[in-house]
Amino acid sequence: MSTVQLVPELHAFLDRPGQLFIGGSWQDARSGERFEVENPAEQRVISDVAQAGSADVDDAVAAARAAFEGPWRQYSPARRGGLLLRLADLMEAEAEGLAQLITLENGKPLGMARGEVASAVSIMRYFAGWPTKIEGSTLPVSPASGHPMLNYTLREPVGVCALIVPWNFPLNMCVWKLGPVLATGCTAVLKPAEQTPLIAIRLVQLIEAAGVPPGVVNLITGQGQRVGAPLAEHPDVDKIAFTGSTQVGKLIAQAATGNMKKVSLELGGKSPNIILADADVKRAAKGAADGIFYNQGQVCTAASRLYVHQSLLDDVLDELRRHATAHVVGPGLDPASTLGPLVSQRQLDTVSGYLQRGLADGAELICGGQRPAHLERGHFIEPSVFLDRQERSCVAREEIFGPVLTVMSWSEPEELVARANDSPYGLAAGLWTNDLRAAHQLAAQLKAGSVWINCWNVVDPASPFGGYKQSGWGREMSKHVIDAYTETKSVFVDLA
Ligand code: NAI
Ligand code: MG
Numbered sequence: 098m099s100t101v102q103l104v105p106e107l108h109a110f111l112d113r114p115g116q117l118f119i120g121g122s123w124q125d126a127r128s129g130e131r132f133e134v135e136n137p138a139e140q141r142v143i144s145d146v147a148q149a150g151s152a153d154v155d156d157a158v159a160a161a162r163a164a165f166e167g168p169w170r171q172y173s174p175a176r177r178g179g180l181l182l183r184l185a186d187l188m189e190a191e192a193e194g195l196a197q198l199i200t201l202e203n204g205k206p207l208g209m210a211r212g213e214v215a216s217a218v219s220i221m222r223y224f225a226g227w228p229t230k231i232e233g234s235t236l237p238v239s240p241a242s243g244h245p246m247l248n249y250t251l252r253e254p255v256g257v258c259a260l261i262v263p264w265n266f267p268l269n270m271c272v273w274k275l276g277p278v279l280a281t282g283c284t285a286v287l288k289p290a291e292q293t294p295l296i297a298i299r300l301v302q303l304i305e306a307a308g309v310p311p312g313v314v315n316l317i318t319g320q321g322q323r324v325g326a327p328l329a330e331h332p333d334v335d336k337i338a339f340t341g342s343t344q345v346g347k348l349i350a351q352a353a354t355g356n357m358k359k360v361s362l363e364l365g366g367k368s369p370n371i372i373l374a375d376a377d378v379k380r381a382a383k384g385a386a387d388g389i390f391y392n393q394g395q396v397c398t399a400a401s402r403l404y405v406h407q408s409l410l411d412d413v414l415d416e417l418r419r420h421a422t423a424h425v426v427g428p429g430l431d432p433a434s435t436l437g438p439l440v441s442q443r444q445l446d447t448v449s450g451y452l453q454r455g456l457a458d459g460a461e462l463i464c465g466g467q468r469p470a471h472l473e474r475g476h477f478i479e480p481s482v483f484l485d486r487q488e489r490s491c492v493a494r495e496e497i498f499g500p501v502l503t504v505m506s507w508s509e510p511e512e513l514v515a516r517a518n519d520s521p522y523g524l525a526a527g528l529w530t531n532d533l534r535a536a537h538q539l540a541a542q543l544k545a546g547s548v549w550i551n552c553w554n555v556v557d558p559a560s561p562f563g564g565y566k567q568s569g570w571g572r573e574m575s576k577h578v579i580d581a582y583t584e585t586k587s588v589f590v591d592l593a
Pocket of ligand 1: 397
């Protein structure tokens with residue numbers, strides 16, 4: 098097994114204990130508590146980080162409030178855009194170190210982590226273009242008074258934003274939210290997942306280096322209940338943006354009602370991927386395998402339910418078995434690995450539990466289902482494929498968040514849409530076909546925020562991303578996210 102050499106600066110970074118960043122200063126938690134960060138491939142502690150509590154949350158929110166009411170308000174749009182561009186440049190200059198840090202604490206193969214960094218840089222650049230393009234409008238009002246009246250709208254930053262993010266794309270999830278915060282002139286308290294605080298710390302160091310003023314971005318690390326919950330309840334937070342489980346999303350929505358925070362939620366999924374009878378079997382099966390195994394299946398849009406036309410079932414299963422067994426499961430820093438460990442022991446326990454319960458529920462295991470025998474340590478699991486003829490097993494119905502695909506077959510087009518839509522979730526859906534009419538008709542009928550035709554997991558900052566049903570509230574990326582971080586003010590001027 099070979100290992101990529103870490104960039105030298107990374108050792109120094111890991112040796113320095115991680116701190117909170119509040120009002121422009123790096124500091125320990127008021128309680129002095131800390132928690133450990135693990136490398137999931139080796140199950141070895143790589144660093145330790147401040148465990149914040151509600152007193153630190155109060156400090157961070159106060160700093161974000163002071164910055165919001167302070168000189169940050171006077172930054173011109175062009176100046177905010179310039180900060181975002183400088184930040185993107187700093188991230189790009191350090192791309193390899195950032196990617197290695199992602200792999201160290203999340204586990205994903207280094208090539209995937211490099212892709213995440215490249216995407217994060219391009220998203221920052223996309224948002225750098227927004228500050229100078231956030232416009233109000235003038236409206237043709239007809240007042241009862243008959244007076245000539247000017248009415249116009251202003252788009253203003255919503256205020257202090259709490260950003261609570263997960264561990265699966267630990268850099269990108271920060272950037273998806275910080276991009277619009279900085280573009281609109283909001284301020285933020287960022288709370289990364291407890292499994293992956295290090296990349297957030299490094300990102301915030303770069304934000305500081307880019308010249309973003311003190312208090313505009315604050316960072317508090319720690320467990321969800323101890324840090325995320327008080328942040329969601331905090332009466333001086335104006336907006337909360339959350340990505341994570343539907344279960345916690347519901348708690349956050351409830352907590353937000355205290356002061357009627359604006360809420361954006363990106364939650365779970367159990368996304369249907371449909372192969373039509375005319376599809377190119379090899380291409381569709383490759384897309385289906387990549388759609389579920391990418392990022393070890395720890396993706397909210399994972400293509401976890403595959404509906405294959407009956408006539409293609411055997412061929413598709415053969416192809417899926419071939420793709421699954423071709424994966425090289427191993428540490429993310431080994432250049433040969435194509436599938437890394439799951440992020441934590443808890444996530445491995447969850448996925449292993451599903452593998453057992455899926456069998457007990459009557460699903461047939463086509464391949465995988467075991468911990469790889471050649472790896473002694475690390476939270477590894479084989480890429481796995483089930484066939485479920487009844488479509489009633491837990492692996493056909495529930496979000497697993499691991500490299501586990503459940504295949505169903507279909508033959509009645511009338512039933513297909515109902516089956517695909519029969520889920521509490523509605524994040525993504527896909528189809529594989531060369532039939533133009535069928536493709537667009539199905540795309541219109543699927544209840545999902547993203548529909549991918551002959552592709553999967555294509556995400557672009559210019560295009561909205563988000564979920565129907567219990568997959569969330571609101572959209573990220575694109576002009577939709579700018580709306581989510583701004584208030585609209587209507588101004589009437591009586592010109593009589
Ligand atoms: P989670 O939803 O508990 O964690 C996500 C973030 O929320 C983390 O920063 C966490 O510290 C924070 N958090 C946890 N409890 C909180 C609370 N009571 N108040 C405020 N913030 C809180 O997800 P977890 O436990 O890491 O994973 C469990 C399952 O959630 C996964 O198996 C997967 O099904 C789903 N998940 C979905 C994600 C997505 O991208 N939609 C990302 C991560 C997990
Ligand atoms: Mg949780």
